[in-house]
Amino acid sequence: MAEPLDDPGRLDALIRTGLGAAADPMFDRFASIVQRTLGVPVALVSLVDDIRQVFPGAYGLALPWQQRRQTPLSHSFCQHVVTSGETLVVTDARTDPRVAGNLAITDLGVVGYAGIPLTDGDGMVLGSLCAIDTAPRQWTAGELDLLADLAATCSDSLRLRIATQTARGNEHAASAAFDRSQLLLRASVALARANTLAEVVGAVRTLVTGTMDPDYVGVSLLDADHQVHLQSGDSLPKRVADRWRRYPQTARTPSALAADTGLPILLPDLAAVAEQAPDAAATFAEMGWQSGASVPLPGPHGPIGALTFVWKDRYPLGAAEQAVLAALAGYVGQALQRVDYLYSREQVATLLQRAMLSDLPDAAPFELAARYVPAARGEHVGGDWYDAVRLEDGHLALVVGDVTGHDMLAAARMGQLRSMLRAFIVDRHEPPSALLRRLDAAMQVLGDPTPTTAVLAYVRPETTGFRLQWANAGHPSPVLLEADGTVSPLTGRDMLLGLRQRTTRNNYSRPLPPGSTVLFYTDGLIETRTDALDDRKLQLHGVLTGLAGASLPDLLDEILARLAGDRHEDDVALLALRSPGD
Known part of the structure; x- marks a missing residue:
């Protein structure tokens, strides 16, 4: 409701x-x-x-x-939201x-702006969330x-604050209002950290324990077929959970009615x-519940489900508690x-990463194997990659690299670099150092000098066996594992890509003993926040x-299990080549 500022x-x-x-x-x-x-x-x-305008909440x-x-009103866009009510x-x-x-x-650098009215219980616009x-x-x-x-x-939350301030004259009411305010504060923190549906359900249960003390907290979601799906059945007896696992939105239960x-x-x-939700009456009797409340879960185009509470005793909800439930349902x-957005993003990221990772070629007489494991943080994509290209005359090109960044932009840049380097490998019969110089120059010319590490190696036959040139x-130095268990790093390293033009680059070479293994890896395998790099x-x-x-x-699986584990902090790419035995 638009009102004059005064x-x-x-x-x-x-x-x-307050x-x-x-x-x-x-x-x-x-x-x-x-x-x-x-x-x-x-x-x-x-x-x-x-x-003036004040900012009890601010970021950035x-x-x-x-x-x-x-700020004074001379610096306020939000005043237009208040005076228009829109x-x-x-x-x-x-x-x-x-x-x-x-x-x-x-003065503040405001160029793009979107502000939504913030209102009190009477609909008056008090400010803006922008x-x-x-x-x-x-x-x-x-x-x-x-x-x-x-x-x-x-x-x-503003309305709850106003109600809290109004109730300060009554010590008991003020204490209860404070507890509810703290509940919402804890909810804002806990639910902002929840990244899965199970974490959301668990957070809600934990939040209301000790405050409203319901016997059961239920979360139900609607699907596109107008069915209600119970998401919190693990805290119910199996027979009850199975009964309400999925049922029509038209059912007269607290959750279905609130969502509908x-x-x-x-x-x-x-x-x-019995009067409002008769379809749930038998379950209430079976579980010994005496009262309940269900509030809709808001979504962009209407309710997406319902949040339900039940108690073993009669529990009439006051206006303040109803406001708490509404605010909690909003959170x-x-x-x-x-959670749905993150899941969709994970699916897209996973498909993107899979599309960018190469299928290993037939490398006979060599053996080849590779692994890619995303960081344990949900978004399955990053700038790490491996590649292998079979060339003429029994030559084999091997690549492992890492583009700075841990998002889909890093993956997109990685895809560009990988494709360019593949083209250079196939078209230019030049040493590895020359191809890395070409790749570095292309990054500079194309205006995307993203810091990148990479190892490019050739395996070539020679009179007495095979030779690795890299x-x-x-990039982290590859490791040579000989058939007798001897381990040695393949040292020799120049400046990473994307820093400056015309960097001097060198080739390094070593014969491959029969039955030996060369391991290429990205830094996510050995870098942690707590361990020294040399120790790793x-x-x-x-x-x-x-x-x-x-x-x-x-x-490769054993290396990942023993060094990366389940909670590694960065993406890991591994590529291993084994030379023929005697």
Whole structure:
């Protein structure tokens, strides 16, 4: 509801929030979630009075604004959200007549802006939840939907703050309100860290234990076929969980009703259960439940499911507790959307990485094996790669490299470098050092000198056997494992790629004894935050010593198990070649 900036009722509501030009952990968390979700440099929870705007929640503000936590209205875009009562979306503030000339453009670097109204219980606009970019930005509908959902949850928290301030006259009510506020603060932190559906469900259970003390907390989600899926059945007896694992959205249960109507379903006693949710009455009787409540989980286009609580006793919910459940459902809804986004991103990243990794060629008379393991952090993609190219005259080219970065951009750059180097290998019959110089020059000319390490090696037949020739651009030294278990690093290394033009590069050479193994690897295998690098290299050499007789696949699997484990911090690429025996 749009109001003048100096409307007395609106100013009174701002005072009753108890918020001002000081950091508040809850609203700082909102700003942090907006920044991470939308990928903007700055995010603010802004409250606007008749002379200034204050930022109880802020992320990314430059000094001195981060310390002041306020600006005059001459620097406020958010005042337009308040006076209009509507969302303000600005692609380029420098050319937008609504805000052109605002001092925030020059003093705070505000160019792209999206602000959603924050309202109190009467619908009065108190400020804005805003995302800010320092460059022009085309805001997508999906981004604005996510920002609107976060703003709705933030508004719930503001209303709870107002209710808390109003209740301060009653010590018991104030204490309860404080507990609820702390619950929401803990929820904002715990659910922002949850990256899987199981973590979301577990976090909700933990949060309400000791506060509302329900006997059971349920999370249910809707699918595209209008079916309700129970996600929290592991805390129910199997017979009960199986009964409600999947059922129609039209069923009259607390979860289905809340998800279908988008309204809270309050069941203070068994009479209310029998009247409103008769399909669940038998389960209530079987489990000894006396009351319950279910609130819809908000999504960008309507409810995505429901959050349900049940108690062993009668439990009428007051207005403040209903506000807590609504706010908690908002947090859970956002967490579930983020989980879905992360899962989709993982799927895309996994397909991208698989498409970029080479199938190993027929390398006879040599044996070849490779492994790629993503970092244990969810997004299965990075800049590490391996490659092998079979050439004429029994020659074999081997490559292992690592592009700086741990995201899909790094993987895309890796794909470009890998393709260029493959083309050079096939087209140019030159030593490894010359091809790495060509690759370095191409990176400079094409304007993408991303720091990259790589080893390029040739295996060539000679009169008495085979010889390995290699050039190393800042990469960890490969390791030679001889048939008798002797381990030695293949030293010799020059500057990494992408730093400067016309770098001197050298070739190094060594005969390959019969039955020997050459291991190429990326730094994720040996680098950790806690161990010395030299100690990790010695550990690798020790592992290899006992694997001289193992098959190459078993050798690589054992190396990964003993050095990388389940929680390695970086991507790992391995490539191993074994020469023929006597």
